Amino acid sequence: MTGxxxxxxxxxxxxxxxxxRRDEAVRLFHAILAGAGEHPLPLNALGxxxxxxxxxxxxxxxxxxxxxxxxxxxxxxxNLARAxxxxxDDAGExxxxxxxxxxxxxxxxxxxRLAELHERRGELPAAAERWGHVLALAATLDERTPAIELMxxxxxxxxxxxxxxxxxxxxxxxxxxxxxxxxxxxxxxxxCIDHALGRREIYANHCAGLHFPFLxxxxxxxxxHFPWLERLEAETAAIRAELTQVLAEDAAALRPYVTMxxxxxxxxxxxxDGSLVxxxxxxxxxxxxxxxxxxxxxxxxxxxxxxxxSDLPGRTPTVFFSILQPGAHxxxxxxxxxxxxxxxxxxxxxxxxxxxxxxxxxxWEEGRAWVFDDTIEHEAWNRSDRMRAILILDVxxxxxxxxxxxxxxxxxxxxxGADGGPGDRLQIGE
Numbered sequence: 319m320t321g322x323x324x325x326x327x328x329x330x331x332x333x334x335x336x337x338x339r340r341d342e343a344v345r346l347f348h349a350i351l352a353g354a355g356e357h358p359l360p361l362n363a364l365g366x367x368x369x370x371x372x373x374x375x376x377x378x379x380x381x382x383x384x385x386x387x388x389x390x391x392x393x394x395x396x397n398l399a400r401a402x403x404x405x406x407d408d409a410g411e412x413x414x415x416x417x418x419x420x421x422x423x424x425x426x427x428x429x430x431r432l433a434e435l436h437e438r439r440g441e442l443p444a445a446a447e448r449w450g451h452v453l454a455l456a457a458t459l460d461e462r463t464p465a466i467e468l469m470x471x472x473x474x475x476x477x478x479x480x481x482x483x484x485x486x487x488x489x490x491x492x493x494x495x496x497x498x499x500x501x502x503x504x505x506x507x508x509x510c511i512d513h514a515l516g517r518r519e520i521y522a523n524h525c526a527g528l529h530f531p532f533l534x535x536x537x538x539x540x541x542x543h544f545p546w547l548e549r550l551e552a553e554t555a556a557i558r559a560e561l562t563q564v565l566a567e568d569a570a571a572l573r574p575y576v577t578m579x580x581x582x583x584x585x586x587x588x589x590x591d592g593s594l595v596x597x598x599x600x601x602x603x604x605x606x607x608x609x610x611x612x613x614x615x616x617x618x619x620x621x622x623x624x625x626x627x628s629d630l631p632g633r634t635p636t637v638f639f640s641i642l643q644p645g646a647h648x649x650x651x652x653x654x655x656x657x658x659x660x661x662x663x664x665x666x667x668x669x670x671x672x673x674x675x676x677x678x679x680x681x682w683e684e685g686r687a688w689v690f691d692d693t694i695e696h697e698a699w700n701r702s703d704r705m706r707a708i709l710i711l712d713v714x715x716x717x718x719x720x721x722x723x724x725x726x727x728x729x730x731x732x733x734x735g736a737d738g739g740p741g742d743r744l745q746i747g748e
Contacts, residue, residue, distance in 0.1 A: 319353035328359065340367070358388040365397055374404035385417070392418040392425055399431060411435055426455055430469065437476065446480030449473035485515045502540065509677065521676035523693040527654040530726075533717045537676040539659055539689045543716035546625060547687050550663055553621045554685035557709055558665040560615040561639055564599070571614070572597035572641060586649045595643045602637040602711075605630065618709070628658040628712045631731040637711040640748055642671070642700040648748050650674075653692030656715060657726060660692045662748075663709040670701035673748070682708065689713070698748045710748065 319327070331346035344367055347360040354360075365380030381398035388394065395418035402410035412435060418428040433448035452473050456462065462470070488511065496504065512518040523535050541547055564571050575598040576590040590596050601612050601619055612619035627635035642648070653660070662673070664682040672681050675696040680688070690696065700706045714723060 319350070324350065324354050324357075327353070331360070331363070335363075343367070356383060356387050358384040358391060358394060361387065362394060362397060365401065369397075369401060369404070374401040377401040378405070378410070389417075390421055392421045392428070395421070396425075396428060396431075399428075403431070403435075408435060408439060424455055426452070426459075429455065433473070433476075442476070442480050442483065446477045449476045453477065481516055485517070488515065505540075512677070518677035521694045523656050523691065524652040524695070525655050525693045526652070528657060529655065529693075530657045530715070530718065530722075533656055533715060535694060536691055537678050537694050538680070539691070539716060541689075544661075544689055544713070547661075547689070550621065550625065550661075551685050551687050553617070554663065554665060557615075557618045557621065557663070558684075558707075560618050561599075561665060561707060561709075564614050571599050571611075573599070575640070586651070590648075594641075595646045596648065597641040597643075598638045599641075600636070600638040602627075602635045604636060605632050605634050622711060625711065626713055628714050630657070630727060632734045633730055634658060635712050637709070639665075640708050640710050642698065642706045642748075644700060644703045644705070646698075646700045646706075648698040650695050650697040652695050656691055656693040657718060658712040659689045659715050661687060661689050661709075661711050661713060663687045663711075664707075665709060666705060666707040668700075668702035668704040668706060671699065671706045672701070673698050682706070691715070696748070708748075 327346060327350050331343050331350065334340075334346060335343035344364065347363050347367075350360045351357065361380050361384035365377040365384065368374070368377035368380060378398065378401040381394055381401055385391075385394045385398065395414050399411045399414035399418070402408075402414055412432070415428050415432045415435070418425050419432070422428075429448055429452045433445050433452055436442075436445035436448060450473075453470060456466070456470055456473075459466070492511075501508075509518065509520065513520050521535065521537065523529065523533070572594055574590070574592050574594055575596045576587050576593065578587065578591045582591075599611060600608055601615065601622060602608065622637050627637070629635060662682065664684050664686060667682040667684045672679055673696065674680075675690045676694045718726075
């Protein structure tokens with residue numbers, strides 16, 4: 319049979335099938351095979367006819383012959399997989415699906431059918447792995463039909479169940495070690511395990527200004543780095559009393575923390591621009607002491623002066639009372655430089671006030687201070703119906719050595735007012 323004769327015979331067979339003349343179509347497919355020898359097109363057509371007639375065993379034979387002629391056609395492997403599936407031949411179906419994937423590892427329906435096969439067998443880990451591949455590939459699809467969306471919902475459910483089962487196994491295995499150690503000692507390894515289990519993200523430093531390399535990106539610093547914290551915490555009541563007296567006498571003592579220059583494009587801080595929803599009263603700002611404010615809160619000023627504050631010329635320290643009004647939310651943001659650490663001393667904390675740094679969220683407790691790296695993404699909430707107040711100040715990053723601090727002081731002193739200097743204000747927020 320010549321090529322032209324093949325094309326005429328093939329067109330006639332397809333027309334007969336399309337017109338519902340099945341017997342004629344089958345006769346023509348057989349005639350093509352007789353004249354042209356083994357050819358994947360008529361072999362596949364006869365296999366599809368056998369499936370339509372409810373004879374998957376015969377279909378398997380036809381598809382197997384077609385693959386012997388053209389083993390690089392993934393559709394033939396997929397049709398063979400269907401024939402095996404309809405016979406309940408799980409092993410045969412898997413071999414066929416593996417054959418399709420050996421040609422194209424991104425074959426969407428091959429991945430779907432393999433995930434379904436593993437699920438039917440009760441092989442949840444393998445099913446979840448394949449469904450995970452389906453979900454990743456689905457993200458690249460230009461269009462997703464309602465049926466595909468329904469399937470993807472099922473895929474997410476299987477993957478979530480597998481993650482939950484695996485996490486439960488890990489938690490059970492670690493139970494005795496967790497019981498034998500305190501949470502503070504486990505913080506780093508717990509974060510590692512939680513990230514592996516998909517329960518949290520790992521955050522890096524993002525510095526808008528000076529970035530000191532090779533420092534640990536620690537969200538909340540260990541208290542052992544700051545032995546003076548207890549001394550500060552012991553002053554909570556006295557500091558709170560000074561703040562509440564100033565606020566009672568002079569509500570105008572607070573200034574909006576967010577003040578944007580005219581013409582600044584709208585951004586996440588725009589709703590807080592010029593607003594006392596987030597108010598502040600600075601004792602120190604950009605390395606300058608406000609004598610008038612310090613005179614109004616003399617005990618607080620004395621306590622702060624006794625602390626090892628960050629002291630970069632023209633930049634730090636910054637010390638202020640930070641007031642969040644009811645319902646306030648400070649959006650996720652990062653600070654300027656990781657050369658310093660930020661201290662929070664909670665003074666007035668109603669229920670519902672929380673603070674997230676990276677992957678850890680904590681509730682403020684009155685009189686319980688913490689220190690964190692503000693160049694790691696953080697955000698704050700006051701979900702209560704009362705004002706929340708804390709004292710904020712900056713100190714050196716504990717991982718920077720004394721000789722490095724001295725060089726940084728010199729660097730900033732030399733750059734003060736110089737063209738091309740770092741120019742970053744080490745402004746701190748929450």
